[in-house]
Amino acid sequence: MKFKYVIILVLFSVKAFSQEVTNETLNQLVRAAIDYAPKIKEQQQTVLMSDFKTKIQESAQKPQISTEIGITRFDPVAKANFAGTSIQFQPNMNYNASIGGNYVIYDWGKQLVNIERTRLETNLAKTGVEGMKSVFAYQVAYLYYGIIYNQKAVEVQQAQLKLVDDNAKVIANRLKQGDALEYDQVTNQVRYKNAESRLTDIQSQLERQYIYLSSLIGKDAHGMISAGTSFNLGVVDLSVESALTQAQTNNYDLKSLKDRDLIATSDVKISQMSSLPNLSAIAQVGVKNGYVPRINGEQPSFADDFKLNSVLGVKLTIPVYTGHRGAYQTEVAKLNREMLKYSVDVTNQALKRDLEAAQNDYNSSKSKLELSERNVFQAQYALKLANTRYQNGVLTNIEIETAQIALRDAQFTQLQYQYQMALAKLEMNRLSGVKFW
Secondary structure, eight states, X not given: OHHHHHHHHHHHOOOHHHHHHHXXXXXXXXXXXXXXXXXXXXXXXXXXXHHHHHHHHHHTTSOEEEEEEEEEEOSSOOEEEETTEEEESSOSEEEEXXXXXXXXXEOTTHHHHHHHHHHHHHHHHHHHHHHHHHHHHHHXXXXXXXXXXXXXXXXXXXXXXXXXXXXHHHHHHHHHHTOSOHHHHHHHXXXXXXXXXXXXXXXXXXXXXXXXXXXXXXXXXTTSSOTTOOSOOOOOOOOHHHHHHHHHHHOHHHXXXXXXXXXXXXXXXXXXXXXXXXXXXXXXXXXXXXXXXXXXTOOOOHHHHOEEEEEEEEEEEOXXXXXXXHHHHHHHHHHHHHHHHHHHHHHHHHHHHHHHHHHHHHHHHHHHXXXXXXXXXXXXXXXXXXXXXXXXXXXXXXXXXXXXXXXXXXXXXXXXXXXXXXXXXXXXXXXXXXXXX
């Protein structure tokens, strides 16, 4: 029968050419989603921010130069009288213009640790971006599998509709000959309407998945996944042990925790170094007035009153007592690092559990698929025999309906097991951090 070859083509097509096209289609969809996703673009801004934070920390290693211009009035000011002469040692109006610099000569490595910390934050931000890309890639892949499943389900249901329609033609001919009842015709019409309703439901699910996929890639996804696409997309087969091993270096949750641990280690160092001194050099040069006293209120000449001045020195700043703040901060940093170690254990525990569950789903679906393949073959053979007997008037309408429903159920069951195997395989790759695109 013609429908038999259609179903076999739909469910078992694994040609190498189709495999290549499928992989490229999925890769294109993933790239489109990553390029479009505003969430990824938002996350990428954190990388730029972290880069600038590093530059801010590095700037502290360079001289800090500033200029100052000021006018200050003092009232009253000190005066002295000697034999009728008034001497004012400071003018009421004080002018000052200077440029000065401060440079940390040595800080016992504190600034280097701070710079390294900001670089680690940049790495964490980059890991976050890559993790976000992975999230979107696997979201696309899950939708991709769902669309393939529903496309195949539509074809199976359409084949079922054709069977019911062919059955209606046989019943109509038998009615004319008086070999069938009107009840058979009405029953078949009800079956056809129910089959149409199921087809509408499947098409609605398919459309919903296209809507979600379109929202991820930022354009209409209809027509981008061809009918008859295989579930076998070339995703790597993994055991629980190999997947867990790969996850230690590829899983983005674990990568983030490792980056956070390095940052926490830097925090411990920074806290421990808070009590270390700073050795810095200071220099300043400028012009200000008030070097010549005012005698009897007379204003001295500009050349006499304004003088070039300079300051040059070395300063050692030693923290003496801060209320044990540094010690407390060190303990907090150590506790935070300890928490991160437990977080790694929790994540590994969850990974192992989820990988074992996915592996169990895969093995279970695989075993059931082998049985379902035999069931489909037997159901097809049974329907072929039933059709022959029905056309010869040996079989009743109820019996042929039973054979048709058995085939449809067997085909849907087989399709579901293929889909479940694909999802379980994809989940193991996601958990282990495999980059398939």
